[in-house]
Amino acid sequence: MNFTMPVFSVAIPDIFMLCMAAIALLVDVFLPKKKRIITFFIVQATLVITFILTVSQYIHYPSPIITFSGNYILDKLAIILKMFICVVSFFAFAYSREYVNERHIARGEYFILGLFAVLGMMVMASAYSFLSIYLGLELLSLSLYAMVALQKDSVDATEAAMKYFVMGALASGLLLYGISMVYGATGSIQMFEIGNLLVNSTPNQHMIVVLGLGFILAGLLFKFGAVPFHMWVPDVYAGAPTCMTLFIASAPKIAAFGITMRILVEAMPSVQVQWEHMLTVVAVLSMFFGNVLAIAQTNVKRMLAYSSIAHIGYMLLGIIAGPNSAEGYSAAMFYVSTYVIVAAGAFAIISILSKSGKEFEQLNDYRGLNSRNPWLAFMMLLLMFSMAGVPPTVGFFAKLGLLEALVEAHLVWLAALALLFAIIGAYYYLRMVMYMYFEEPLPGASSTPIKLAPDMMIAVSINGVAALLLGLFPSTFIDMCRISLV
Amino acid sequence: MTVLQLIFYAFSAVAIFSGLMVVGSSNPVRGALFLVLSFFCMAGLWILLQAEFLALILVLVYVGAVMTLFLFVVMMLSVNRVSVQEGFVRYLPVCALIVLMIVGLMIMVVGPERFGLTQIPMPAAFPADYSNMVSLGEVLYTDYVFPFEVAAVILLTAIIAAISLTHRQSKKHKSQNISKQIAVKAGDRLRIVKMPSEPKINPTGGQ
Structure with missing residues (x-):
């Protein structure tokens, strides 16, 4: 038999992460209860070192x-996706601690x-066969x-986990069935070979x-949470502990983008017309239902869940435009990675405010937030503006890039639709801002100032300011997305 | 029709029937037993494909170990039969539509005109000393070492998840703290409540 030894050194970040996960597991067993916080520091250090290893790669x-x-x-x-995944997960865990x-x-x-x-996401980022x-x-x-x-x-939380599990299992089944079809037709599960x-x-x-392809896309879109496979998203986002919602809404989307690119662009460019049609329908439906249903929500977590469905719709637009424009894929990647930063920030603010057993997740809870903690309200304002796509923030440039790519790919009608839905979407983001700045706290609700732990304050500030700074100086970030998709 | 084909159709028919019964039967124990039957039929089909090692593993691991455990759990849980059937009629039209669409697609595509012997020629027969296990072992730790390792990590994650979800904080565990017992003061255990004395009742019972 002919077998070439794998180049283990290219997988150093993944191997390192696996070893550290095993070490953290063992350390955690022998730690007394009061010192369990050490596990948290090991995990965070692992993410930092993995990030450094990836940069050196x-x-x-x-x-x-x-x-x-x-x-x-x-x-x-793979490298740039892994870098994003490590950074976003680091923030997600930092927010979760308290x-x-x-x-x-x-x-x-x-x-x-x-x-x-996170290890699973790293594997996804550099996976090159269906297996x-x-x-x-x-x-x-x-x-x-x-x-x-x-x-x-x-x-x-238990109900959310159950729904997530059943829907996820169904999605995996669909994905596997699709993979078996492709294997049946080509006799290979390797991306490059299938492509050839x-x-x-x-x-x-x-x-x-x-x-x-139909089954594979159904499975992938389930994981993304795009219409018509979106039913689980609001329930899971609202039911899960907020720090978990933050995690689900952030890094996995980047990894899912990675495998979508591998499957659609690297393995199946030959059926590009078909997946463009399927994705167009899904993208339009996602933008429509996501934005319209978000208006009706009174629970902020549910509202952001529907908004995430809409944002996935926008991201898919970039993939649709990709084959016929130079910037499509990188616009989609820029969109998903910046959306993830913004969504992590928004959920982080909800989880930080949910103190002493009371969940701070109703829209009414946010009335008069400005008078209770002006800095936090300002951060939320930046994040909401970014989601809505208001100019100096990063969300604006992300949407602009997508629209440019769509116009370049001669899909002006899609660009017009996207713009229309973005305007509908702006309503509920700006409503949040209005509640925070122009309304008084409800009678009966406490109107005392909110104090935060300094580390949370720093993390949220970095996150919120990133939404602004990446919008003011987007070129480095856009270049990174471009480099990764040549 | 050759004997092999007869065996194939027999196993397939039973597999499909038992698969339907897993979902359809109202008794969960019976459902689990039908799942065993469908695994068994799949093992038969794999033997026809000359994957005898995998077939035996399927019987040993799934039928022998996993499903037996599963049966124990089902019996202990005593699932309410009525609640299982709730909503069956309500969801039937939508489900039937989706199932019909998917089955229609599959019938259109998966068939002898696409997967027949002309499209995919019969693989060459294996030599007499061919061993399924040897060829599996040759690739498992070489070509497929990366997926193999990831699968191992998945199992580890499943173990951690299962333990952390079923493990309860040891609240049931009650123990004596002797130094605490000795150091206890009367004031910790005894509370003297001042109450107004009751109005005097006439012992003779008169009003």
């Missing part, structure tokens, strides 16, 4: 390397499972289901691959 490996018998790829896309502590969620397990989820894509996705999902359910005394084999496919093969 960026310098050392200028050209793509495919190894582990075609199961693993290290290219610019929330988890206050609600008696098993702290050690929470962060260790979180680290395994490793699927396994990475399952590693991520399994950790997420358990993390949602970790708040055992909350009925809502499908270039001159027979009509029969083509037909099978299109059916497989």
Whole structure:
């Protein structure tokens, strides 16, 4: 048999993360209860060091390397996605610390499972065969289901975990069925080989691959939470502990973007017309239902859940425009990574404000936030402006890039629709701002000033200011997205 | 029709029937038993594909271990039969529509005109000394070492998740704290409540 030794050094960040997860697990067992916080620091240090290792890979490996018998790829896309995933997860865990502590969620397990989820995302980012894509996705999902359910005394969290698990299992089934179709047509599960084999496919093969594509897309869109596979999103976002909602809404979207690019662009460019049509329908429906249903919500977490559905719709526009414009894919990547930063910030503010057992998640709770804590209200304002796409913030440039790409790809009608839905969406973001600044706190609700722990304050400030600064100086970030998708 | 085909159709028919019964039967124990049957039929189909090692593993692990445990759990939970059937009629039209659409798509695409012997030729017969296990072992730790390791991590995660979800804080565990017991003061245990004395009742019972 012929077997070439895999280049282990390209997988150093993943291997390091796995080792540290195992170490953290062992350390956590032997720590006395009061010192469990050490687990948290190990997990955060792991994320920082993994980030540094990934950055060094960026310098050392200028050209793509495919190894582990075609199961693993290290290219610019994988490296940059991993960097984003590490940064966003670092923030997500930093925000979680206090929330988890206050609600008696098993702290050690929470962060260790979180680290395994991040490992799953790293695997997804550099997966180059359907097998490793699927396994990475399952590693991520399994950790997420358990993390949602970790708040055992909350009925809502248990229900959310159950729904998330059942829907996720269904999505995995659909994805696997689609993969089996593609394998049946091509006899390969490796992205590069599939891409080559499908270039001159027979009509029969083509037909099978299109059916497989339908199932694969259904599975992927389930994970993204796009219409018509969005039913679980509001329930899970609202029911899960807020710090968990933050995590689900952030880093996994970047990883899902990564595998979508691998499957659609690298393995299946030959059925591009078909996936463009499917994605167009999904994107328009997502933008419509996401934005319109968000208006009706009184719970901020549910509102942001619907808004995330709409944002996924926008992101898909970039992928649709991708094949016919130079900037489409990088615009989509820029959109999803900046949205993730903004969404993490918004959920972080909800979780920080939810103190002493009371969840701060009704829209009415935010009335008069400005008089209670002006800085936090200002951060929320920046994040809401960014989601709505108001100019100096990063959301504006993200949307602008998408619209440019759409116009370049001669899809002006889609650009016009996207703009229309963005205006509908602006209503509920600005309503939030209006509540915070121009309304008095409800009678009966406490109007005392809100004090925050300094570390939370710093994290939220970095997050909010990032939404502004990335909007003022977007070029570096946009360049990174461009480099990764040449 | 050859004997092999007969066996194939027999196993497939039973597998599909038992798959339907897993969902359809109102008794969860019966549902679990039908799942066992469908696994068994799948193992039969795998043997026809000459994947005898995987077939045996399927029988040993799933039928022998996993499903037995599962049966125990189902029996202990004593699921309410009525609640299982709730909403069946209500969701039937939507479900039927979706199922019809998916089955229609599959019938259109998956068939002898696309997967027949002309499109996908019969693989060459294996030599007599061919071992399924050897060829599996050859690739498992070489070509598929990366997916293999990730699968191992998934199992580890499942263990952590299962333990952390079922583990309760040891509140049930009651123990004596002797130094606390000795140091206790009367004031910690005894509370003297001042109450107004009751109005005097005439002992003779008169009003």
